[in-house]
Amino acid sequence: MIRTGIKPPGLREITKIQLSLKDYFLGDEYRTHSIFTGVHADRMRNAQKVENKTFEDLRFIRLGSGKGGNGSVSFFRDSHTPFGPPDGGDGGDGGNIYIQVVEGLNSLHRLNKSYQAGYGESGKGSQLDGKNGRDIILEVPIGTTIRWIPDPVSIRRSIRRLKDRLDMVNLKMGLVNNEIQLYREDYQPGDGWIFKERDEEYQRERDYFNNLNERVKVYDEEIIFEERTNDRFPILGIDLNKPTLQPVLLLKGGKGGMGNMNFLTKDIRNPRFSKRGRNGIQEYFLLELKLIADLGLIGLPNAGKSTLLRSISKASPRVGHWEFTTLQPTIGTIQTTIDKEPFTVADIPGIIRGASQNKGMGLDFLRHIERTKGMVFVVSLELEDAVGDLQTLMQEVGDKRMQNKKKLVVATKADLNESSGNYHVLKDYVDSMSWKILPVCAKQDENIQKCIKLMSEMV
Ligand SMILES: Nc1nc2c(ncn2[C@@H]2O[C@H](COP(=O)(O)OP(=O)(O)OP(=O)(O)O)[C@@H](O)[C@H]2O)c(=O)[nH]1
Ligand SMILES: [Mg+2]
Structure with missing residues (x-):
């Protein structure tokens, strides 16, 4: 398998930092502790029982954007053309996750614990592209802030292991201009092919394939660069203290893969391969509501x-x-x-x-x-x-x-x-x-x- 060794652009600007949980939550130790150890949740549950009213001002949430659909491998056929040109369409893009302020809400209790946006559909023959995955829009009350967090279960474990010392619980992250760099696992430029009939090894040994792949690699790098730019989240979070005119993008879905119709060249008449859709991204967030009253x-x-x-x-x-x-x-x-x-x-x-x-x-x-x-x-x-x-x-x-x-x-x-x-x-x-x-x-x-x-x- 050919590895290029080229790093996708955009990696150099990332600064690696380590921040204690205490500092990440701006020194607010008491509340941070009660949030992550579950004390806050117990108290809210108790209050709900007593008051017989559901109110929640805090929510851990796991969000996943959709995976892109795979490109299709297909060839045009009819009674006159037994071996027609490639006509496999592209996969649809994976669904995005957005957040939006909705009037009339006063609590976070209606939100689920996790949301997964839809997967992009695979491409089909006859040059049909797959449908994009379903987007998800989180509806939250005005006054909600959203911050990125690592898996809360792991934080809770660390807090216990370090005997409640929030200044010792460390979060490692990459930063670009005050934005946390998130990562999505996926293939490197030049990989992510789907092969039909002939196996990968065979194609990888052909010049025509490698020539093509050099060009596709550039395209992959562009996609990865775009992902890297999108997969960032402000370190201080987003404060939704005003009505949002448009939904705010949180996580972008994976791009759909190219169908084989894209790979018809003068050297390649029968491309029996297509590209995989890119993965979505999964992250945890903490939503907190500060009511806004006059x-x-x-x-x-x-x-x-x-x-x-x-x-x-x-x-x-x-x-x-x-x-x-x-x-x-x-x-x-x-x-x-x-x-x-x-x-x-x-x-x-x-x-x-x-x-x-x-x-x-x-x-x-x-x-x-x-x-x-x-x-x-x-x-x-x-x-x-x-x-x-x-x-x-x-x-x-x-x-x-x-x-x-x-x-x-x-x-x-x-x-x-x-x-x-x-x-x-x-x-x-x-x-x-x-x-x-x-x-x-x-x-x-x-x-x-x-x-x-x-x-x-x-x-
Ligand atoms: N006589 C009189 N009693 C009042 C008045 N306002 C409230 N109370 C009584 O004072 C008690 C407490 O009233 P609440 O409105 O529950 O007080 P609160 O400040 O909301 O109390 P917490 O929710 O526990 O902090 C109740 O028994 C009320 O009936 C008033 O103007 N005059
Ligand atoms: Mg009262």
């Missing part, structure tokens, strides 16, 4: 966030007089007047002191309010130290998340006896920061219209 409700457990969202919107998050009733985020849509765009408000699980050090559920869910235009701090007047509660929330959320955001304090449970004294102290404090504050009683619908008005002014 405003986020932030409050201690039991402060009345969900009650507030129920009263200002049609959303119906669970309400309970115990802490951590809410285990999953909910988004409510609020239509003020018919001529105005509606706005959205996210209710997330309660935040406790130490949430930013991973206590409670806080940190996991703070991500969902990172992209809001404004933050609504929900403080209950039922408890003694409303100012202290607000300070706790501000501290846990942190200056960085609050930066450049409008703020509003909604003081809930204003109907309770002890509330009015608390309210005045809280108001003085909030005024001193020049934020806005409003007392409400969501249970009795008091000040709710005013609250909606203030909120709509924030967005």
Whole structure:
């Protein structure tokens, strides 16, 4: 078998690097650990059971683009022409995988764990090319990010073997301009032939074949170069934070192989060979959803966030007089007047002191309010130290998340006896920061219209 030894173009620009799992996920050790060890999944499953609502903000997914169809070996025949010219068509291209933002989705739970695009059909006689394989378009909510990952099972094993040291779990990759070079296994230029009747060895010894193969090799190199250019993925992933006008290509299918009609030359009258379709590519990805709402409700457990969202919107998050009733985020849509765009408000699980050090559920869910235009701090007047509660929330959320955001304090449970004294102290404090504050009683619908008005002014 002839090997050319020529490297396909494009290999030189690749830099090989080694990155720890910790660095690959930008130092976010806690979440990365809980994602890959399954802690996060357990928690979500538990939350789904309790809330009886499916919500998922994370998905490992295995994607495979389609293999290209093989070229056909066929010869034209009819009653007048017993030995006609070659008429074998090309194989169809393998299906591609795309991703696209779809409106109205709020969760990743509808996605499958793996997707395989269709294979290209083989070429046929009578110069018929095979059909292209079926493309797949992943439909995801706005706010989804997608990152390339190695096989999650192998990562999980490494994490266990290295005793949870994410800085020791190494990922090796090739990089070209901040894009990870992915690899698809397939034949080298000059290989990938399908022989009929006469065996490969016989053809490989013929000059006419080798002359032809020199030319086909150039074509192979072009295909491989194109694959190498397509098979790249941004190292920081793709952030689908805006509606996608067109589906975004993730994995390209394999090119179909040439049929024998392409190989008719003055030396070759009866090409009994064709080319194989190129393989597709299989990779793992991590999809993460950061909800995109205009405003986020932030409050201690039991402060009345969900009650507030129920009263200002049609959303119906669970309400309970115990802490951590809410285990999953909910988004409510609020239509003020018919001529105005509606706005959205996210209710997330309660935040406790130490949430930013991973206590409670806080940190996991703070991500969902990172992209809001404004933050609504929900403080209950039922408890003694409303100012202290607000300070706790501000501290846990942190200056960085609050930066450049409008703020509003909604003081809930204003109907309770002890509330009015608390309210005045809280108001003085909030005024001193020049934020806005409003007392409400969501249970009795008091000040709710005013609250909606203030909120709509924030967005
Ligand atoms: N009296 C009174 N009670 C209220 C008011 N708003 C909420 N509550 C009660 O406070 C309790 C907690 O309300 P939720 O809306 O579940 O509180 P939450 O902030 O969503 O709580 P978590 O989801 O656990 O963080 C429930 O028993 C509500 O009925 C109010 O304005 N007045
Ligand atoms: Mg709640």
